[in-house]
Amino acid sequence: MASEKKGLFSALRRSYVWKSVFRHEYEDTARNRALQISSNVFLHLHPTKVRRHALRLRFTWCMGGVTFLLFLVLVVTGVILMFYYRPTGEYAFHDMKYLEFDVPFGMILRNMHRWTAHAMVITVWLHMFRVFMTGSYKPPRQFNWVVGVGLLVLTLLLSFTGYLLPWDQLSMWAVTVGTNMGSATPIAGHEGPFAELLGVDARTDVRALFTGGRLIGPATLLRFYVLHCVLIPILASVLMIVHFWRVRKDGGISGPL
Ligand code: HEM
Numbered sequence: 001m002a003s004e005k006k007g008l009f010s011a012l013r014r015s016y017v018w019k020s021v022f023r024h025e026y027e028d029t030a031r032n033r034a035l036q037i038s039s040n041v042f043l044h045l046h047p048t049k050v051r052r053h054a055l056r057l058r059f060t061w062c063m064g065g066v067t068f069l070l071f072l073v074l075v076v077t078g079v080i081l082m083f084y085y086r087p088t089g090e091y092a093f094h095d096m097k098y099l100e101f102d103v104p105f106g107m108i109l110r111n112m113h114r115w116t117a118h119a120m121v122i123t124v125w126l127h128m129f130r131v132f133m134t135g136s137y138k139p140p141r142q143f144n145w146v147v148g149v150g151l152l153v154l155t156l157l158l159s160f161t162g163y164l165l166p167w168d169q170l171s172m173w174a175v176t177v178g179t180n181m182g183s184a185t186p187i188a189g190h191e192g193p194f195a196e197l198l199g200v201d202a203r204t205d206v207r208a209l210f211t212g213g214r215l216i217g218p219a220t221l222l223r224f225y226v227l228h229c230v231l232i233p234i235l236a237s238v239l240m241i242v243h244f245w246r247v248r249k250d251g252g253i254s255g256p257l
Pocket of ligand 1: 128136
């Protein structure tokens with residue numbers, strides 16, 4: 001019986017279908033190991049060969065990798081949070097309370113999202129600091145530094161837009177202060193330098209664009225929700241893809257000087 005099963009399995013492994021899915025053998029040879037990485041859609045995101053120093057925690061602190069991992073946790077917990085949250089003035093705050101006190105595991109879900117968001121802001125700064133200290137912003141990696149700056153701004157914007165969503169007093173006033181700063185933007189803010197160039201006023205400047213009016217209200221909540229859950233995560237994902245691709249194209253992680 002056992003030998004029959006074994007025969008069936010080896011016939012399956014010789015079959016056309018099996019070979020079209022698994023394109024390499026299992027023997028532990030350098031060629032097979034490379035093929036296993038390069039022929040798998042998920043594994044191929046890593047290079048088949050890395051230089052020894054690139055794996056050293058002391059060099060990268062793995063801060064870029066940790067930042068990416070935190071981003072993935074945020075996406076997963078954020079999508080689950082969306083099942084329970086309605087971005088309207090009427091429901092938002094109550095939905096948060098319902099989530100915290102009634103939904104099974106709701107409190108841990110919300111806090112995972114919140115604390116991971118705080119952690120991501122810290123790790124992205126630490127990653128930037130590491131890149132600076134190891135001089136990894138120098139050619140040929142100067143473009144990736146610029147992509148990184150974009151990612152830093154998007155990470156901070158994700159944090160800022162998410163802050164309004166609980167729709168409590170803390171978030172309302174924090175975002176009131178934050179968006180008021182927008183009025184002082186040069187040219188595009190009505191209280192900023194050179195505002196007269198565009199002729200913007202309190203109803204038409206960049207602050208009004210983000211808040212959807214003159215005060216923080218339900219229109220602001222909806223705008224921040226869309227920015228937080230759709231636009232900024234998509235932009236950040238695209239920039240991350242470019243960022244990781246650039247790391248590969250620039251010859252992998254920079255080496256010790
Ligand atoms: C969401 C934010 C970010 C993510 C997920 C991310 C992710 C990564 C990862 C996984 C690496 C591979 C090496 C490592 O883990 O350290 C890397 C490298 C790099 N990152 Fe970022 N990064 C982000 C933001 C930034 C920022 C803010 C900067 C700088 C302004 C930056 C500049 C660079 C550069 C220049 C490299 C190449 C480093 C080298 O070759 O040693 N990144 N990034």
